[in-house]
Amino acid sequence: MHELPKDRVSVMGVLNATPDSFSDGGDYFNVELAIERGIQLFEEGADVVDVGGESTRPGAEPVPAEIELSRVEPIVEALVKHGAVSIDTYKAPVAARCMELGAKIINDVTGFRDSEMIRVARQTDAALCLMHMLGEPRTMQSNPVYGDVVSEVRDYLDEQAETLQREQIARERIWIDPGIGFGKTLDHNLSLLSRLGEIACLGYPVVVGVSRKSFIGKVVGEEDPKRRLGGSISAMLRAVANGARVVRVHDVRETVQALKVWSATC
Numbered sequence: 126m127h128e129l130p131k132d133r134v135s136v137m138g139v140l141n142a143t144p145d146s147f148s149d150g151g152d153y154f155n156v157e158l159a160i161e162r163g164i165q166l167f168e169e170g171a172d173v174v175d176v177g178g179e180s181t182r183p184g185a186e187p188v189p190a191e192i193e194l195s196r197v198e199p200i201v202e203a204l205v206k207h208g209a210v211s212i213d214t215y216k217a218p219v220a221a222r223c224m225e226l227g228a229k230i231i232n233d234v235t236g237f238r239d240s241e242m243i244r245v246a247r248q249t250d251a252a253l254c255l256m257h258m259l260g261e262p263r264t265m266q267s268n269p270v271y272g273d274v275v276s277e278v279r280d281y282l283d284e285q286a287e288t289l290q291r292e293q294i295a296r297e298r299i300w301i302d303p304g305i306g307f308g309k310t311l312d313h314n315l316s317l318l319s320r321l322g323e324i325a326c327l328g329y330p331v332v333v334g335v336s337r338k339s340f341i342g343k344v345v346g347e348e349d350p351k352r353r354l355g356g357s358i359s360a361m362l363r364a365v366a367n368g369a370r371v372v373r374v375h376d377v378r379e380t381v382q383a384l385k386v387w388s389a390t391c
């Protein structure tokens with residue numbers, strides 16, 4: 126099982142082998158470029174590289190499992206020789222094949238709602254990242270409504286984690302993620318970050334992905350996701366201050382630098 130370091134935050138580098146991801150769609154759609162980029166992310170200090178073959182940006186349409194697998198398979202196969210690989214998928218056949226290839230983490234943005242995903246998870250010793258999403262990517266941003274977003278997200282993650290444990294999955298394998306930007310308004314995202322401690326106190330390692338997301342664009346007035354690095358670092362550090370153990374980022378070098386300075390001054 127992939128063990129998280131106890132004395133520092135882990136960095137999960139994003140590698141999207143998609144034509145349409147919100148910030149880097151098409152950049153690594155070519156297999157050679159994607160493998161090169163994955164190796165670069167490890168060299169820059171990523172503890173894990175998270176490989177995705179389907180965009181889950183707001184409005185995205187799902188792609189069939191065979192297409193998703195054909196995008197990620199050669200990349201996962203190559204990158205497992207360089208470090209810990211996570212597969213960003215909610216489709217059981219994709220997760221199963223990537224685990225056979227040597228991936229160590231399954232990152233499911235639908236929070237293991239599908240019983241087939243739980244079955245695959247049970248047959249492996251993968252760490253499981255269980256994320257909260259309201260609805261599905263195609264419609265999730267149309268009008269997300271919560272009573273209290275933080276307690277609803279916390280209760281959902283707690284219940285899903287309990288479900289996994291009832292299915293004989295060890296508690297130590299479970300990571301939780303509030304799903305910043307997944308069926309959430311600007312205020313919802315800001316509340317989740319400022320009150321992340323209420324989720325971290327569940328006791329599972331908390332993963333947070335704020336990198337380049339649109340809520341940062343809204344706070345600072347920046348349309349281009351690749352020009353949101355300062356805001357991404359700032360939001361990432363807020364998440365760490367409030368209990369995040371894993372940060373999912375596009376800009377690994379800059380994140381590692383920020384985290385080193387942060388911990389040197391604690």
Ligand code: HH2
Binds near residue numbers: 181335
């Ligand atoms: N965000 C994205 C995708 N996967 N997984 C976790 N655990 N947490 C996140 O916040 C998260 C995630 C969206 O970012 P990205 O992969 O860059 O974009 P796209 O979904 O368009 O490929």
